[in-house]
Amino acid sequence: MRKLNWSDVTPYSDYLSRRAVLGGGVAAGVAMAFAAPAFALTGKASKFSTDEKPNTFEQITNYNNFYEFGTGKEDPARNSGKFKPEPWAVQIDGLVDKPGSYSVADLAPDNALEERIYRLRCVEAWSMVIPWLGVPLAGILNKAGVQPGAKFIAFETVMRPDEMPGQEYPILDWPYREGLRIDEAMHPLTIMATGLYDKTLPNQNGAPIRLVVPWKYGFKSIKSIVRITATDKMPRTTWKNMAANEYGFYANVNPAVDHPRWSQATERRIGAGLLAGREPTLPFNGYGDQVASLYAGMDLAKDY
Template sequence: MKLGWSDVTPESLWLNRRSFMAGAAALAATPAFALSGKPSALSTDQKPNSFEEITNYNNFYEFGFGKEDPARYAGALTTDPWSVEIGGLVERPGSYGVEDLAPESALEERIYRLRCVEAWSMVIPWLGVPLASVLNKAGVQPGAKFVAFETVLRPDEMVGQRSRGIDWPYREGLRIDEAMHPLTILATGLYDKPMPNQNGAPIRLVVPWKYGFKSIKSVVKITLTDRPPQTSWEMLQPNEYGFYANVNPEVDHPRWSQATERRIGAGLLAGRQETLMFNGYGDQVADLYSGMDLAKNY
């Protein structure tokens, strides 16, 4: 029998102790399944963080501003059914199901470094497909220069969206060449599991050479356009968060240094490690920004 997203108990139910105790009976009766992805030469050989670290320490402000809030509250998000509206400068606009955009047979395992703008980092084994393959399905028109993304707007299920500050829904964007780059993926899982709600279920963007806030979660809308799209953090604090958000140890955040980072799970005695330009992906992506002032275009 083929199982759908709704057949899987949200990971947050058993990652959060209180939710686990409340939902133990349901968990015992719920089937689970594993995903698999083809190994990729684009993966790092660094050891990934544990599943528990990845799913219990993250930012997903739609569920609150604390690092544990996503795991605590994301179980309320309904992820089945789910569709992504692709429009703008495309040949085949429409509403696409997750299974159409990222069929299990096409999934790749991409073990990527993640660098948060807050100066902490992880290594995460994502499962996903190149964003380029998705955009090609929709048919990119010659005039498309940028790709805009929006997350789902459901304040009834996402408690953080009831707060003021960010103009919901969360928005992000890429240049078309960034979006079509082989490193850029849409992920639907991690650690051979369907994407946990707190990490952006059922489908999210992953751009490993940029700060983590660029990798928008729970995507419901992708629009190709000929002009730079507005992005949430750029609208909120443009002096701190630029459109590009490339990892750059030479350009500090106005309130802290970006020269070093704290690796989650490394232990109290591990110390900080130097941050690499483009998060260590410079050999693959530096040519995208040839001739640009990366302090001005931050």
């Protein structure tokens, strides 16, 4: 895959502003706006990045599913201003040698970040391409010392109804929970993201740390994680518990298996415009060469 440079993936106006700041050619007020710590983030290029054109920062941050902030696509951007992603701790427990409370810097230090430009496919049949900054989840699990008896990794989102107004309503069974099989969690495509473009994760995108599993529907990539548990039992997951006939544990992108209420054969790329046609959905979201072997012998129409 062709490596994309930051000038390729950054919206042109942002790119010019960034260059102007570095060159000292802007007014002091604008320079202050770009002086936040988020501006400093960079990531090493990765062979796993797609060469597809990424969505703009504005599209990625203003069209979200994050029910903790509301059910509308613009609600997370509108309602997440009071959310405080710092300070933050992630509890790692269960079948690990080094259980404990880890900071984001412990798990994903800035100098270890990788640039992962991934396709995102939502179960609702829309898609994006997002330039994440993150680290392989496998490295985090190895740091904690996952024990041989662990078969699954469970994740949990923070519970703060005073900062996340959607949690005041029984839309879901809070807190949000997700899980992966151990081989999925250890796969090199699976990352924990702490940024996108050259900025720290905005609140509406899962600040300060979230899971990204690009061959699965987006609801598997749990946001604002506060707990990671290694376990020998398949973990409880929010959407599967609510509607097992609609949302399976694996949630692999599969155009041959429709959602009970809509087809999964095609998708709508956000930002493509009203006249653009729908695109065919690829098995495993186009990552089949890397991950299909994980499911050898499984009935993907049954184990969905």
